[in-house]
Amino acid sequence: MTTASELKDELMRVRRDARELHSHDDVQAAIGRVAVQLTTDYSERFPVFVTIMNGGIVFAGQLLTRLDFPLEVDYLHASRYLGETSGGDVQWIVTPTASLAGRDVVILDDILDVGNTLLAIIEACKAQGAATVSTCVLVDKVHDRKARPGLKADYTALEAEDHYLFGMGMDYKGYWRNAPGIFALDAEEG
Template sequence: MSADLEHIRQIMREADCLYTEAQVEEAIAKVGAHISREMADTNPVVFCVMNGGLIFAGKLLTHLQFPLEASYLHATRYRNETTGGDLFWKAKPEVSFIDRDVLIVDDILDEGHTLGAIIDFCKHAGARKVHTAVLIDKDHDRKARPELKADFVGLPCIDRYIFGYGMDYKGYWRNANGIYAVKGM
């Protein structure tokens, strides 16, 4: 066993569980109901932000009981690190959303650099209206654009380094079945 893998396992052993699987699943169901009430008649394109938004988007889509087109985009600032850098597009959207409502589904609204850039991209590409859904909205005063608020939020979160339900620690533990905070971070 490599030292790095042991470190990754230790992160989980020592982590604090902030939200259990049941709490997260309940929050996803509530977000789905809220989106369904607000967007059922808009024929939206729903974009999952990869990789972090994958689990949230997959679970959320089953709660959206109306016609929609689903696709993905992949933009990142982290590249398996614990701090972000410049925005890097790995895959831009391939579905046209000119004069359409767009729903961007992501794992977390932290500082907002990535989500803000994606919103701007969609608006400049002709979206009629851009909506955002995040599983976690982290509470702190470091928002890049303080006016940026997600339209649909699953759960609030304290200002710690978290992982699980799509969010990772150095590329690992996206598969954790709760929301966990790294000890000391």
């Protein structure tokens, strides 16, 4: 059993040894570019932005305040990780309360890795009668293991190497979502 002191030592070591892939300033500039794209595409509509918890919360908080048009905000919680560093089956924890029927839905998340969770959420929104469903992610992890060949989000702020990532909403064992940039761990760390 890991003590609190051992956990803190591990977390501090992980943060210290991680490589910064995108600085806080880089992330902010990328979020600004996505905000412009979303404003162009949605300012004449009445969309609902659905944030995937917990990872999407930092991205959503920084993106939504840059969108100066009426929109509704909701959230859902579906996860394949639940505190682990590798994913299992999608588990639904909380579903959106807003009616998605006939609505333009934009799903906000921190990362598009393999994409199984995102694909399951898209299908769930369509099943609830969404008129359109778009995806918007902070980071697209570049690799060839996507759930569907060529899977991409409709809006992507940044791309990142195929490493275990944390920061700006992405976590390491439930911690470091608050790290002010996007950081990568070497293969033996994650």
